[in-house]
Amino acid sequence: MAASDYEATIGLEVHAELLTKTKLFCPCPTTFGAEPNTQTCPVCIGMPGVLPVLNKRAFELTLKTALALNCEIPDEVNFDRKNYNYPDLPKNYQISQNHLNIGAKGHLDLLVNGEKKRVGIWNVHLEEDAGKNIHGEGRDAAYSFVDLNRTGTPLMEIVSAPDLHSPDEVEAYCKTLRNLLLYLQVCDCKMQEGRLRFEPGISVRRKGAKELGKRVEIKNLGSITAAIRAVEYEIERQIAVLEEGGTVPQETRLWDADRNRSERMREKESSHDYRYFPEPDLVWYRVDEEWKGRIREEIPELPTAKRVRFMEEMGLSDYDAGVLADEKALADYFEECLTHHNQPKAVANWLINDVLRAVKEQGISIADYPVRAETLADLVKIVDSGKLSVAQGREVLAEVAATGKSPDAIIREKGLEQVSDEGALEAAIEKVIAANPQAAADFKAGRKQAMGFLIGQIMRETKGKANAKVVGPMLTKRLAQG
Numbered sequence: 001m002a003a004s005d006y007e008a009t010i011g012l013e014v015h016a017e018l019l020t021k022t023k024l025f026c027p028c029p030t031t032f033g034a035e036p037n038t039q040t041c042p043v044c045i046g047m048p049g050v051l052p053v054l055n056k057r058a059f060e061l062t063l064k065t066a067l068a069l070n071c072e073i074p075d076e077v078n079f080d081r082k083n084y085n086y087p088d089l090p091k092n093y094q095i096s097q098n099h100l101n102i103g104a105k106g107h108l109d110l111l112v113n114g115e116k117k118r119v120g121i122w123n124v125h126l127e128e129d130a131g132k133n134i135h136g137e138g139r140d141a142a143y144s145f146v147d148l149n150r151t152g153t154p155l156m157e158i159v160s161a162p163d164l165h166s167p168d169e170v171e172a173y174c175k176t177l178r179n180l181l182l183y184l185q186v187c188d189c190k191m192q193e194g195r196l197r198f199e200p201g202i203s204v205r206r207k208g209a210k211e212l213g214k215r216v217e218i219k220n221l222g223s224i225t226a227a228i229r230a231v232e233y234e235i236e237r238q239i240a241v242l243e244e245g246g247t248v249p250q251e252t253r254l255w256d257a258d259r260n261r262s263e264r265m266r267e268k269e270s271s272h273d274y275r276y277f278p279e280p281d282l283v284w285y286r287v288d289e290e291w292k293g294r295i296r297e298e299i300p301e302l303p304t305a306k307r308v309r310f311m312e313e314m315g316l317s318d319y320d321a322g323v324l325a326d327e328k329a330l331a332d333y334f335e336e337c338l339t340h341h342n343q344p345k346a347v348a349n350w351l352i353n354d355v356l357r358a359v360k361e362q363g364i365s366i367a368d369y370p371v372r373a374e375t376l377a378d379l380v381k382i383v384d385s386g387k388l389s390v391a392q393g394r395e396v397l398a399e400v401a402a403t404g405k406s407p408d409a410i411i412r413e414k415g416l417e418q419v420s421d422e423g424a425l426e427a428a429i430e431k432v433i434a435a436n437p438q439a440a441a442d443f444k445a446g447r448k449q450a451m452g453f454l455i456g457q458i459m460r461e462t463k464g465k466a467n468a469k470v471v472g473p474m475l476t477k478r479l480a481q482g
Contacts, residue, residue, distance in 0.1 A: 006242070007207050008235045010170060011122075011162035012227075013199040013217075014177055015155055016187040017129065018061045023152035024128045025052030025095065030154075032193045036134075036147035044128075044152030046091030051281050058126060058154035059102070061186040063287065064295050065156060066103025066124040068184055068302065074100050076286050079126075079279040087146050088131035096127035096157075098276040102287075108160075108180070109304065110172045111322070119173055120161030129153040132194075150194075156186070162201070162212075167228050167235075174198060174224045175326075176303075183302055183328045191223050198227040204238040204248070213238065214250040218262055221255055230255045234262055306331055314344035323352055329366045330356075333373050340377035343384060350380050354397060370401050379407045386470070387411075425458075425466055429475055432457045443479055451475065 023030060026043035043050045066073060080098040106121035131148040135141060158177065164170055178196060181187045189196045198221040203213035216234060221227045238248050253262040301309070303325045310321035324334045330351070337347045355376065359369055379400070383393040388411065399410045432454055433440050439457075442450035454475060458466050 003236070003239055005207055006204050006235075006239050008165055008231075009162045009203050009205070009212055010164040010166075010231060011201045011215075012160045012164070012170065012173060013201070014158045014160075014174070015129075015197045015199070016065075016158070016181055016189070017195045018058050018154040018156055018186055019188060020055055020058050020061070020154050022055060024055050024058050024126070024154040026152060028152065032190075032195075034149055036145070036149060039149040040151065045148055052095060052279075054282060054285075055154060059285070060295055061154075061184075062102045062124060062126040062156045063292070064184055064298055065158070065181070065186055066106065067292065067296055068180060068299050069103065069106040069108055069121045069124060069158070071103030071106030071121060071124055073103055073287055073292055075288070076100060076284050077102055078284045079282045080276045081279050082127075083275045084273075086130065087144070088133050088148070088151065090131075090148065090151065094128060094130065095279055095282070097123075097125035098274075099278070101125040108173070108176060110169070110176050112169050112172045117163075117169065117172075119163045122159045122161050124156065124158050127155050127157060129155040162203075167232050170200060170231050171224060171228050174227055178224070179303055179327055183300055185300075194222060197222055198224070200227055200231050200234075202231060202234045202238070204235060204242065206242070213242075214248045216248065216250070216262075217252045218255050219252055219265060226255060226257060229257075229260060230262060233260065237262065303328075303331075310344070314348075316344060316348055320345075320348045320352060323356070324348060327366065333366055333369075336373035337377040337380070340374050341381040341384075343380065346380050346384055347377065350376065350393075350397075354394060358398075358401065370404065371397065375400060375407065382407060382411070425462070425470060425474060428458050428461045428466065429478055432461055433478065440479055 017030070020030060022028060023044055026041050028039050028041050028044055031039065043052060063073070077097070078100050079095050082094045082096040082098065083092065084094070085092050101123040103124035104122065106124070108119050108121060110117045110119060129150050129152065131146055131151040134145040134147060136143045160173065164173055178189050181196070182189055187195060191197075199217055199219055200221070201215045201217045203215045205211065205213040216238065218227075218230045218234060221230055234253075241248050249267070251267050252265045254265045255262050307318075307321045307325040310316045310325055311318060314321075316324070323330075325331050334347065334351055337351070338344060341347060355366070355369060355371070359366055376397070379393060379397055382388050383390060388396065395414075396407050396410050399405065399414075400407060403410075405413075436454060436457060439450045439453050443454065458475070
């Protein structure tokens with residue numbers, strides 16, 4: 001059988017560290033990069049006799065996310081103990097949620113290759129993060145260290161329904177969810193710091209089969225690229241096993257990015273393996289309508305609504321509006337530009353065609369782009385006024401990004417301002433017509449391409465400074481006079 005005879009079913013658990021200054025149940029800081037084991041206390045390292053105290057802001061950030069994901073919110077929420085033994089979990093249990101999550105039965109809408117798709121959200125819950133194992137160098141190293149700084153960091157887990165069926169859909173889901181979290185300002189999504197992690201669960205079955213295949217979970221993928229590659233590999237691996245007549249066991253695997261393959265970690269646990277029971281050291285929390293209403297007011301305009309507004313109020317195309325609304329930092333940059341030059345289509349063109357190209361080439365984010373929104377708006381305004389051609393504007397933009405100088409200063413230094421004065425252009429037009437009588441005759445005979453040639457010669461004569469929008473009508477009028 002061919003790979004096309006199989007279908008994949010994929011769900012995702014996404015773990016997001018929340019933007020709080022302190023941990024979930026203690027006042028220890030959550031600053032990234034501190035010396036190992038310097039941000040700990042008896043509570044987060046599980047010393048006997050200590051009691052947890054809930055970080056209210058972490059709860060509210062999770063509630064905000066659940067509401068934005070269209071989840072149902074129960075009237076009462078509690079926490080559970082999830083029991084397992086692992087070196088970076090000193091208590092041998094994790095305070096998490098299992099029976100009454102903060103949100104459940106929600107959905108997230110995606111755009112996949114131009115097609116709309118709705119993915120179910122099974123639940124959104126809050127738990128404490130574990131620490132970090134630091135393994136010895138080399139595959140044969142016989143030791144590991146444990147850094148407990150991360151232990152107790154507020155960790156929000158978003159569990160999707162198994163509604164995804166391809167790497168493209170996984171990519172769209174991960175990017176859409178990441179952008180939503182950034183819009184909500186609940187997580188900074190710095191994947192290089194482990195702030196956002198993905199755990200896909202993948203199963204494969206022959207098309208037409210009623211039963212799903214056994215689910216294989218890939219743990220702790222630290223980037224969207226890694227998630228896509230792991231899903232692609234795992235689909236191919238499971239198909240190969242089935243094609244050889246084997247069976248795919250339910251298991252947890254790790255991703256080896258160096259070898260671009262997954263490796264078995266352990267047999268996949270079921271819920272009963274964790275022996276969940278209500279956390280006895282924490283009270284239940286009542287989530288009333290007043291609390292939910294206050295958190296709803298904190299939810300900003302989200303990408304879908306912003307995209308519609310960009311189209312309806314600003315006249316942008318569906319594509320342009322989608323690109324600009326997709327990422328909060330870019331949407332904010334765009335709207336700040338408009339406060340200085342309220343020409344949405346012109347600004348959008350520069351952002352999409354020039355700024356984003358530079359950002360991509362340099363491998364940076366829009367937040368790190370060296371040209372401020374106000375400066376870009378000033379440059380677009382100058383080009384729109386006719387003082388610079390688009391080509392000259394691009395030259396100036398590159399210089400602004402490289403030097404930090406203002407557009408006006410660069411224009412003066414390079415002598416780039418376009419010549420629009422008809423008196424100054426008339427002499428150049430007469431000189432070009434006199435030097436190219438055949439082209440002038442061709443134009444009069446109806447050969448339109450001659451006009452382009454003559455304008456090009458005028459641009460050369462003026463060293464590129466002639467305003468083509470002014471030159472065109474002047475040249476046409478002059479040639480019509482004979």
